[in-house]
Amino acid sequence: MIQPAEPADFQGIPFLSNEKQLTPYEFAMGRAKQMELDKRLGEAGRAIEKYFGPELQSESFIPAISAMLGNINVETGNTFDFKQKQKGGNGYGLFQFDFHKPYYRRYLENKGLEDSVDSQVKYVYDNIFGDQQKIMGEGNAEKMREALKATDPLAISDSFQKIFLRPGKPHQDRRREASRMYSILLTPAK
Secondary structure, eight states, X not given: OOOOOOOGGGTTOOEEXXXXXXXXXXXXXXXXXXXXXXXXXXXXXXXXXXXXXXGSOHHHHHHHHHHHHHHHHHHTTSOOOTTOBOTTSOOBTTXXXXXXXXXXXXXXXXXXXXXXXHHHHHHHHHHHTSTTHHHHOHHHHHHXXXXXXXXOHHHHHHHIIIIIIOOSSOOHHHHHHHHHHHHHHHSOOO
16 A cells, blocks of 8 residues: 655644544545555456356346345445454454455365465355355245345345355445445436
């Protein structure tokens, strides 16, 4: 991450950010963090599009991506860090693999992949559409494929949380709000 130096000639001159006065250094550091988050979010979105895009109908494409991004937002605490470790638990990654973690490690080994955003999204894709459906159960994979055809990102988010993720603490309200936010962001204006 870029570490901007605090310019001497701007010291003490406040910048306003959400009614809070920031020094130029604080402002630059906040912007650098936001740029890193934007980069991670974009990387996750591109991986979801790469794997799930060809399987989804055009009307369910944006809702499905929005729902997955909303769930990743909650699972990672809005860091979108594929190496995120769960605080006080065993979860790991974008989707906080817990019961999935040993299967995911074996998947990486068998496929000759390295842990990455792309590999984690591909693993989820292969559980739903590919050769890993037995992990979540072929019936659940079929339910998830049906759920992904919906045009409501909140319904898709609920199904993804209940069928695939199965979190200990659902935080369904947060998932729905994040999914709604990404849906608004990604839906083209008419």
